[in-house]
């Protein structure tokens with residue numbers, strides 16, 4: 001049986017995860033320079049959805065942009081409300097509610113949105129096949145509406161080292177670990193090749209103007225991004241490996257001990273490098 005079963009979310013949804021996701025939002029925003037790609041128009045009375053919203057940080061942050069008037073309604077959806085701020089702490093044009101995007105979209109949400117965003121949902125996509133989720137996203141859109149799907153390729157992440165680091169030219173334990181990480185993802189049918197073909201898949205289901213953008217992480221954010229990834233691995237170790245040790249990643253305590261070492265290497269100037277894949281397409 002796959003280490004991560006179909007439909008299972010590999011990380012947690014607790015206070016650590018909330019802090020990590022909001023930190024992730026920060027380095028992603030600094031790297032991309034936008035929350036919504038400038039190709040996507042936002043009419044004055046637009047309805048915008050953010051799917052798998054986590055803490056709701058994208059809707060909250062988007063609502064605060066000077067270019068987004070308070071007449072724009074922004075709805076965040078997630079399978080769980082565990083990380084949502086209370087409704088009375090949200091901006092008046094932001095709402096958060098639960099929705100399982102792996103299930104067919106409820107009739108009352110069909111065709112409601114001008115823009116549908118999804119970010120960091122790749123951990124739920126199996127066998128390189130995002131089409132089912134994509135069709136659900138498209139169901140939410142009005143005719144002529146846009147999707148933005150943003151991911152980082154966590155399968156093909158690499159290690160970079162500062163030329164000022166004592167680790168420059170040295171093979172780190174973090175580098176040595178990456179093949180086991182890939183084997184773990186492989187055994188869970190979690191591949192990220194679909195990120196490159198998503199625009200083609202969009203076109204194959206009748207969408208237009210499909211384009212892929214591949215910005216790079218802003219180098220000054222590499223430490224922050226690396227600590228966030230290591231935090232996610234730690235969450236995975238608690239969520240799955242304590243009960244289900246894995247032949248590639250080992251037991252929870254074993255992986256956590258390695259992560260302590262990876263953190264020391266990051267502090268010395270080694271970092272995980274992750275590319276971004278942003279697909280924009282129109283219904």
Ligand SMILES: C[S@@+](CC[C@H](N)C(=O)[O-])C[C@H]1O[C@@H](n2cnc3c(N)ncnc32)[C@H](O)[C@@H]1O
Nearest residue numbers: 009021052053054078079099100101102119120
């Ligand atoms: C890596 S987090 C990304 C959160 C947010 N998009 C962001 O970028 O900050 C993935 C989110 O997907 C949610 N999730 C998992 N399975 C889901 C499902 N079937 N439908 C909707 N959301 C789901 C998790 O609860 C989690 O909040």
